[in-house]
Ligand code: NAD
């Protein structure tokens with residue numbers, strides 16, 4: 121048996137937590153031969169609900185689940201963590217944009233960044249899901265002194281999966297036929313699902329789907345507004361698909377990317393594609409199974425450039441809005 125991987129999950133008693141924990145404990149995230157320790161972090165009022173979740177995990181008798189530590193203490197929750205999945209925060213309600221949560225949620229990520237730096241394993245990788253996830257990640261990263269910036273990520277994989285599913289339905293193919301789908305920028309209504317570089321069965325999407333007006337219009341807005349559509353339909357934000365996005369993100373960062381393909385995740389910009397350094401922006405990423413890098417040389421035509429720039433400008437505005445939470 122391999123040594124267990126320790127995964128800390130905040131907001132573990134919430135609805136994403138509920139959908140996510142069994143996926144991790146059953147082996148979907150790290151593979152069928154990798155034991156896991158779960159450190160489940162909640163706020164004090166949710167500890168009772170968390171106890172119920174722990175009972176259910178016990179009742180699954182997962183062969184790969186080595187240890188469960190439920191806690192509302194950040195130091196205990198992040199001790200020895202190899203992966204910190206920062207989900208815990210308030211979701212938006214109908215009529216809100218994700219950035220409206222910044223004032224409520226942003227401050228959560230200062231203490232969590234500090235606690236990760238003080239307690240987690242040195243190689244800890246942090247994936248922020250709680251919204252607005254790009255800027256919350258920026259806050260956590262800047263408060264985690266000593267942890268390299270390239271160990272911080274924010275989730276845009278759900279958007280990538282949504283975009284693939286929309287393109288596949290339009291083209292009448294299975295979603296596995298869609299590759300090279302990059303979400304650029306912010307996990308917000310300005311995100312740009314880049315259909316100009318995406319492929320279906322190895323051919324450019326624009327050669328397969330001739331309806332350019334649909335690609336530039338309804339396709340983009342459907343992906344941008346999918347979270348709001350789910351809230352309108354369910355009365356609650358996405359949970360199963362969000363948990364699946366977390367599993368896919370971690371798997372894509374820890375397994376080699378298929379040759380020629382890429383995946384979407386928001387990372388700390390190194391200035392690639394003219395995105396200002398230090399912003400947490402989604403871009404095309406590949407992994408060799410251990411280390412990730414930005415895929416270079418993806419062509420951005422005038423239409424795409426305008427969309428990427430608009431989303432990146434929003435990220436700069438969000439950074440300005442939270443400057444008090446970022447140590448200088
Ligand atoms: P939820 O309200 O069901 O659960 C959130 C949980 O977080 C609650 O149990 C709450 O007690 C806990 N929590 C709150 N503050 C905390 C803190 N400081 N420390 C630890 N736990 C804390 O919400 P949810 O549906 O699970 O969504 C969680 C977040 O994920 C929301 O911000 C939502 O908008 C976001 N989200 C992001 C994506 C994405 O693609 N990036 C997708 C879906 C949802």
Ligand code: LMR
Nearest residue numbers: 212218251347348357358
């Ligand atoms: C989503 O994309 O489903 C989440 O970010 C939740 C939301 O507020 O839209």
